[in-house]
Amino acid sequence: GEDVEQSLFLSVREGDSSVINCTYTDSSSTYLYWYKQEPGAGLQLLTYIFSNMDMKQDQRLTVLLNKKDKHLSLRIADTQTGDSAIYFCAESIGGYNKLIFGAGTRLAVHP
């Protein structure tokens, strides 16, 4: 069945770049997403990429997609303490806009 995997923790120093990785299994996914969850809140869409693209840049965020290896990454440049959160990778499957989420990567930013 469909599965999305990502590492659970990442710790970076403030000002460094963070790279969060994700692998997925459904090659028919049209869109892949990154959601962010801040403490005590629900998830919010951070960015997404269409499956026929291999890169998307949005200010400090860069998404890379390697469709052959089914690998997705999110790079956050100049990471700030406000970026501390859980980041979820998700792929769209089937109809009704269903998403399959990874376990989430908890990003800790330290001075």
Next chain:
Amino acid sequence: DVKVTQSSRYLVKRTGEKVFLECVQDMDHENMFWYRQDPGLGLRLIYFSYDVKMKEKGDIPEGYSVSREKKERFSLILESASTNQTSMYLCASSTGTGGMVEQFFGPGTRLTVL
């Protein structure tokens, strides 16, 4: 601004109680979803609904049921709560169209079953 609200932020119930979690969205979205979030497991889909009175099972529907009598409201029901249903429950909604579609999430209900 899309708003998804959930009836409670925190809930404590006893084993065997019937529990209702309510979710309301104000953007006339066709689709609504219930997830549970557990550390190390991420979000797992319990049920979703694509229209009033329509529902589909997700990946972990056992022990849960849902109700969607009005378009804006989607309820999750635990018929007889058990301790393994202690979790964070998240509701989400989205439009029904294809393409890139964002799911909008509520703040979550942290349920503890004693």
